Amino acid sequence: MQNKLDFLAVPFNRPPVTGNELSYIMNAIASNKLSGDGPFAKRCESWLEQKTNTKKALLTPSCTHALEMAALLINIKPGDEVIMPSYTFVSTANAFVLRGAKIVFVDIRPDTMNIDETKIEAAITPRTKAIVPVHYAGVGCEMDTIMEIASRHNLYVIEDAAQGVMSEYKGKSLGSIGHLAAFSFHETKNYTAGGEGGALLINDSKFIERAEILREKGTNRSNFFRGMVDKYTWVDIGSSMLPSEIQASYLFAQLESADKINLDRLERWNTYYKELKAYQEERVIQLPVIPESCQHNAHMFYLKFSDIQTRSQFISYMKQNDILTVFHYLPLHSTKAGQSHSRFHGEDNYTTSESEKLVRLPLYFNMSDEEFNKVLHHLELFLTQLVEAK
Structure with a gap:
C-alpha cells in the first residue's frame, strides 16, 4: 500500500500568506488611493527604516528598479567600472550596464558563495566607480573589509541585499552598511509585495532628495506634497519607480508578521x-x-x-x-x-x-x-x- 506522502507534490517555493493581505488590499481599494506613496507604502517604508536603521527607505516596483536608481544616484557614466561577483542575478549587472558601465567580476568565496573581499582591491582601476557586494542566501559579505577598501579608494558601495531582509552582519542590518542598498520583495523572497516589489535603502543623506525626484519621473512632486514648493515640475531625469498601493498593502501584511x-x-x-x-x-x-x-x-x-x-x-x-x-x-x-x-x-x-x-x-x-x-x-x-x- 502506498504512503500518502507518495501522492504529495512539493514545490520549490510557495509565496507567503499571513492572513491580512486581502483585508489590507480591500482597505487600499476603499481609500481611492491606488497609485504610489499611499498610506500603506509609508507604513512599509517606516517599518524598513526602523528595522534596518537606515536613513531613508523608498519602495520600488522591484529590486531591479532599486538597483537602477542606485546607478543613477551615483552618476554612472559610459566608461565607468563596477566591481561585483559573477555569481548573481542579471539585474545586479544590468542596472549599471544600462548607464554604460563596464562590469568587472571577481571570484567568490567557496564557503559563503559571496564575493571574495581579498580579490577586490586588485581589480580597482582609475575608472572604478563602485563595489556591489551581493549577500548570497541572506548571509552577509565581509562588509568591514569592503567598506575600508571603498573608503581608501573613494568608491561607492551598493549592497545587493535582495535576499537579505532581516539578516545582519556584526549586529548591523544588511542594507544599512553601504552608501545605498536594494531589497527584493519578489514572490520567491521571504516577504513579498504580491509577486514583485523592492526597496531602495539610502544610508548617505545626500542621496535622499534626488532619489525621490528620480522615482517621481524626474519631478519634485514629493516636495510639493510636503508643502516645500507651491507647484511641482520637471527638474531632473527620472522614471516611474513607485509601486502601487495594492503592492504596498500586501507587503505591509507580510512585514507585520x-x-x-x-x-x-x-x-x-x-x-x-x-x-x-x-x-x-x-x-x-x-x-x-x-x-x-x-x-x-x-x-x-x-x-x-x-x-x-x-x-x-x-x-x-x-x-x-x-x-x-x-x-x-x-x-x-x-x-x-x-x-x-x-x-x-x-x-x-x-x-x-x-x-x-x-x-x-x-x-x-x-x-x-x-x-x-x-x-x-x-x-x-x-x-x-x-x-x-x-
Whole structure:
C-alpha cells in the first residue's frame, strides 16, 4: 500500500500568506488611493527604516528598479567600472550596464558563495566607480573589509541585499552598511509585495532628495506634497519607480508578521542542517557556512555535491518523486551578454566550479510537516546511496 506522502507534490517555493493581505488590499481599494506613496507604502517604508536603521527607505516596483536608481544616484557614466561577483542575478549587472558601465567580476568565496573581499582591491582601476557586494542566501559579505577598501579608494558601495531582509552582519542590518542598498520583495523572497516589489535603502543623506525626484519621473512632486514648493515640475531625469498601493498593502501584511515568518523559516533551515550534517561528515555533500559575524534569515537552504553530474542526478531523482529542487545562477561572465559587457579580473577558481555543485531545497513559510518530511525522506535515500557507493 502506498504512503500518502507518495501522492504529495512539493514545490520549490510557495509565496507567503499571513492572513491580512486581502483585508489590507480591500482597505487600499476603499481609500481611492491606488497609485504610489499611499498610506500603506509609508507604513512599509517606516517599518524598513526602523528595522534596518537606515536613513531613508523608498519602495520600488522591484529590486531591479532599486538597483537602477542606485546607478543613477551615483552618476554612472559610459566608461565607468563596477566591481561585483559573477555569481548573481542579471539585474545586479544590468542596472549599471544600462548607464554604460563596464562590469568587472571577481571570484567568490567557496564557503559563503559571496564575493571574495581579498580579490577586490586588485581589480580597482582609475575608472572604478563602485563595489556591489551581493549577500548570497541572506548571509552577509565581509562588509568591514569592503567598506575600508571603498573608503581608501573613494568608491561607492551598493549592497545587493535582495535576499537579505532581516539578516545582519556584526549586529548591523544588511542594507544599512553601504552608501545605498536594494531589497527584493519578489514572490520567491521571504516577504513579498504580491509577486514583485523592492526597496531602495539610502544610508548617505545626500542621496535622499534626488532619489525621490528620480522615482517621481524626474519631478519634485514629493516636495510639493510636503508643502516645500507651491507647484511641482520637471527638474531632473527620472522614471516611474513607485509601486502601487495594492503592492504596498500586501507587503505591509507580510512585514507585520516578519518575525513570525523569520522564525518559521529558521526552524526548517536548522532542521535541514541537523538532519544532513552526518552526510557532510561522510563527505558526500557540503552544507551552507554561516560565519560567526553573520545572522542569516533562512532565505534558502542549499547543499553542494561533488560535481555537476551528481547534482543533475539528484534534481532528476527528486523530480521523479514530485519534489522540485533547483540549481541557481549561471555565472554572468559565461553568458552572451556578460562577454559583451564585462570582464573577469583574476582567476575563476570557484565561481564556475562551485555554482555547478549547488542545489536549493524547498523552503517556504508554513511548509507543512508532510511536505518537509517527504523532502527529508527522499534526500536521505539519495544521500545514503552516495555513502554506500563510496
